[in-house]
Amino acid sequence: MSSYHLTHLSQLEHEAIFVMREVAAQFERPALLFSGGKDSIVMVRLAQKAFRPAKYPFPLVHVDTGHNFPETIAFRDWLAQETGGRLIVRQVEDSIKAGRAQEETGLNPSRNALQTVTLLDTIEEFKFDACLGGARRDEEKARAKERFFSHRDEFGQWDPKNQRPELWNLFNGRKQPGEHFRVFPLSNWTEMDVWQYIARENLAIPSIYFAHQREIVNRNGMLLARSPYITLLDGEQYETKQVRYRTVGDSTCTGAVESPATTLAEIIQEVASAHQTERGTRADDKRSESSMEDRKKAGYF
Amino acid sequence: MSHSDQHYLAMDLLRFTTAGSVDDGKSTLIGRLLYDSKAIFEDQLDAIERATEQRGEENLNLSLLTDGLRAEREQGITIDVAYRYFATPRRKFIIADTPGHIQYTRNMVTGASTANLAIILIDARKGVIEQTCRHSFIASLLRIPHLIVAVNKMDLVDWSESRYNEIVAQYTEFASRLEVPDIKFIPLSALHGDNVVDKSARMPWFQGGTLLYTLETVYIGSDSNLIDARFPVQTVIRPNSDEHHDFRGFAGRIAGGVFKPGDEVVAQPSGLTSRIKAIRGPDGDLPEAFAPMSVVMTLADEIDLSRGDMLVKANNPPHVSQDIEAMVCWFADKKIQPGGKYLLRHTTREARCVVKAVRYKVNINTLHKAEGDLDIGMNDIGRIQLRTAVPLLCDPYQRNRATGSFILVDEFTHATVGAGMIL
Known part of the structure; x- marks a missing residue:
């Protein structure tokens, strides 16, 4: 006798698959935003499962700041090939050269916010009408207010005070010409769910998630990796530590954590006992209390 | 708490909504649940401590944790539904935290549409008020199967059993007009933590479980419809590859009932009949599938079927x-x-x-x-x-x-x- 019961991870999986199929059904030119990070890796696996035995019907789109970890870029290329996906890469560098974006100045210049320019240009270039993203509501307080189907106006802007109510499993993907949607199938997943799913599915992930030796500099409590884009300040010096990354963003604004975790099981133990949120390692979120909300309003991921 | 794979992989999921306003101690209650279940992190706590201080407030303002938008923090109100997550070794929880005043109905209806359970907060000093009725009516209208009536601020009525019984009687009388199959009452103090996670020593007269215990143990297995087989077709999967040349699968999420390979099915609205050849889940062929699973079905016959149509069983049409x-x-x-x-x-x-x-x-x-x-x-x-x-x-x-x-x-x-x- 079977019990008609799904574990929470399976419920989240069935929900995400439903959302992905809804995107394929409601939109003409959807794309999957792919960073090479753990959430987008889970997204690719779910997309594979949603459309088997057919190929998943979304190109993988990566907005490359030029400041990514080389391990992530290598992994991105490998996964696209492995899953037979079409990979579209657009460079923030090109947006800067074309005069459409301006490099930040100051102590911690980051290309994080500049990605928005390149992303919106890419959406326009390919006329994407829906972009699937791996963002989760547990990541950040502005994201907690995000819909599964998140409407963007013709300038790519998010209007958080005027979002469409989202009831049951009925998703309204209607829009005016020139507008588009961001769709977040992992909305209800937590960091722990993502790691458990990676373990359950035995998914490959970039090596920087596991503990390794790396030269880092401690800047205001953030452990920043040695890279050509970081300039040491007076009194700062690089030291070699055993670290790993909890999130994968730009090397200029993503801090490492000291960790001995070299296996998925150890990472999961670490996540379970963590005292900081994963975005606690992200300088881009710390700029102000509403930095994520402000970037999202402008059209960020 | 234990996060061994076995344990974690066997957890189920409860979606609940909280109804009440800041005055009822809703934010405090959610803050307490998140805090005591370790779902609030140090950097989040630091951030709200900083913000509380900046605002010149004395008590740690836990509503800052849920009010994520700039406009919400500025005005001190919740504008929109926020979703919160926490887990205990038994269950994962999704809270749809809905604001008490502004756009109340719209937000509560949204939050309630996916919830298995609603917590209705009552201020023990005030008893059942208009707002209680409104919240309960919406929960009933949206067919949330389980209600927990949390009689809060028991500290302010001297932990009085008779006051609690009075409110239970008041609510029970009102609830006879509602259609909620399962209503439970819990006296608590969100501020002091009594009967939230730990049993209150100050209300020994209360024999029931704490709020968290109730959330962890309420039986939700019978919440989805397992009787009327309903499969709305979402999209048709056709690989167009040599390997799967003739494959034509109907993808969708089961909206009710149980389907098995071999079942006779009727396509609506055409009325054409066929037999289920196979049901594919996320990990391959399944011996049976039920709501709310996302699956792909293949049929024994080539019949006209596309998005918006529905597969059902012959003796049980919609x-x-x-x-x-x-x-x-x-x-x-x-x-x-x-x-x-x-x-x-x-x-x-x-x-x-x-x-x-x-x-x-x-x-x-x-x-x-x-x-x-x-x-x-x-x-x-x-x-x-x-x-x-x-x-x-x-x-x-x-x-x-x-x-x-x-x-x-x-x-x-x-x-x-x-x-x-x-x-």
Whole structure:
């Protein structure tokens, strides 16, 4: 006798698959935003499962700041090939050269916010009408207010005070010409769910998630990796530590954590006992209390 | 808490909604649940400590944790539903935290639409008030199967058993007008933590479980409909590859009942029949599938079937109708227009519809029909009659929340203007 019961991870999986199929059904030119990070890796696996035995019907789109970890870029290329996906890469560098974006100045210049320019240009270039993203509501307080189907106006802007109510499993993907949607199938997943799913599915992930030796500099409590884009300040010096990354963003604004975790099981133990949120390692979120909300309003991921 | 794989992989999921305002201690209660279950992190706590200090407030303002938008923090109000997550070794929880005042109905209806359970907060000093009735009515209308009535601020009534019993009696009397199968009462103090996670030593007279224990143990296995087999087709999967040349699979999420390979099925609305050849889940072929699984079905015969159609079993058809009676909750400034046309989304089907009649409006505080008032505007609830351009394949909402619900979309702005529950 079977019990008609799904574990929470399976419920989240069935929900995400439903959302992905809804995107394929409601939109003409959807794309999957792919960073090479753990959430987008889970997204690719779910997309594979949603459309088997057919190929998943979304190109993988990566907005490359030029400041990514080389391990992530290598992994991105490998996964696209492995899953037979079409990979579209657009460079923030090109947006800067074309005069459409301006490099930040100051102590911690980051290309994080500049990605928005390149992303919106890419959406326009390919006329994407829906972009699937791996963002989760547990990541950040502005994201907690995000819909599964998140409407963007013709300038790519998010209007958080005027979002469409989202009831049951009925998703309204209607829009005016020139507008588009961001769709977040992992909305209800937590960091722990993502790691458990990676373990359950035995998914490959970039090596920087596991503990390794790396030269880092401690800047205001953030452990920043040695890279050509970081300039040491007076009194700062690089030291070699055993670290790993909890999130994968730009090397200029993503801090490492000291960790001995070299296996998925150890990472999961670490996540379970963590005292900081994963975005606690992200300088881009710390700029102000509403930095994520402000970037999202402008059209960020 | 243990996070061994075995343990974690066996956890189930409870979605609940919290109704009440800041005054009832809702934020404090959620903060307490998150804090005591270790779902608040140090950097989040630091951030709200900083913000509390900046605002010159004395007590740690836990509402800053849930109020994520700049406008919300500035005005000290919650504008929109926020979703929160926490887990205990037994269950994962999704909280739809809905604001108490602004846009109340719209947000609570949204949060309630996916919830298994609602917590209704009552201030022990005030007892059952208008707001309690409103919250309970919406929970009942949206068919949330489980209600927990949390009688909060027991510290301010000296932990009085007789006051608690008075409120239970008051609520029970009121609730006889509702249709909620399972109502539980818990006396607690969110501020001091009594009966939230730990049993209160100050209310030894209360024999029931704590709030968290109740959330962890409430039986939700029978919440989804496992009787009426309903499979709305979402999209058709055709690989167009040499290997799977003839493959034609129907993808969708089961909205009710149980399907097995070999089952005789009827395609609606065509009425054509076939047999299920195979059911694929996320990990391959399944011996059976049930709501709310996302699967791909293949059939023994080539029949015409596409998005918006539905596979059902022969002896148990849904209603197939173009005339729909429904309760509707309205979200737009512009009132419902008799004769107005909208786009309707129901399961995976989209249809144009026209409002044939507005029957009545409900006074959501008294649950009475508002006699003579047929103006259904923003945040109002009422009964309407619709005529759709194509038949809907539906069940009464009280029998199946997935096949009994729809949304109305403005044809010009494309905004979601209403949510409906079929009678």
